[in-house]
């Protein structure tokens with residue numbers, strides 16, 4: 001049975017300094033994305049930048065949580081869809097324009113992929129009325145989509161992710177036969193993209209899921225189609241994980257070909273889809289700034 005743990009690349013000091021993996025490590029990244037639908041690259045983001053953003057986003061997370069039913073949560077109230085503050089002061093290029101993430105997505109998707117989504121998933125510590133709850137296993141590609149790789153999510157946890165604080169449960173290899181035939185729930189509904197229970201059990205026997213430990217400073221690249229679930233945070237520390245999607249530059253053509261089903265995800269001419277779930281009203285910056 002193939003390992004259920006992801007491949008982790010540990011770049012050398014020179015690769016980190018150059019912001020560029022060697023061809024050998026780049027090949028490992030592309031191979032892992034192809035076969036597993038996920039790869040981890042360690043030591044890719046400076047800790048000071050993560051700490052600064054984390055301090056702000058943790059404060060914002062509590063502000064979002066206080067909106068209760070009106071908070072932008074996914075599946076359960078302990079998992080908030082939280083955008084980073086859309087202002088220059090927090091736009092650290094080492095995080096948002098990470099050169100190694102860009103090198104890998106440029107190689108996997110073709111040059112200049114489109115950045116369509118800049119957000120994050122925040123696993124909140126438990127409260128009396130909101131105990132740690134695992135999301136249904138789902139695919140974020142909850143729409144009729146191509147069967148070849150067409151989008152990657154760059155996840156950047158702001159602190160170390162562990163099974164205790166809600167490291168995402170991942171089902172390696174499930175991107176290959178993903179699609180609407182294994183899903184329940186419609187695009188646009190809060191609990192869309194859920195994988196059918198009998199499909200989960202079939203897959204568990206082949207390659208069961210895992211919650212890997214992801215060290216601080218690592219980036220995780222994930223095929224948008226991969227099955228996964230946010231897991232309840234059992235600690236008293238908020239766990240923020242940025243989530244930024246990249247589609248190939250030809251996506252506009254696909255969106256047309258595919259009866260417009262991707263258009264709502266890819267606001268090519270309308271950047272209002274990016275930065276919707278902020279704790280503060282950032283005015284024009286929060287409503288209309290495109291991100292790439």
Ligand SMILES: O=C(O)CCC(=O)C(=O)O
Pocket residue numbers: 074079121122123135140166167168169228229230231241
């Ligand atoms: O918070 C996580 O670990 C993952 C959350 C997630 O997959 C989602 O909200 O769609």
Ligand SMILES: [Fe+2]
Pocket residue numbers: 138139140228
């Ligand atoms: Fe998800």
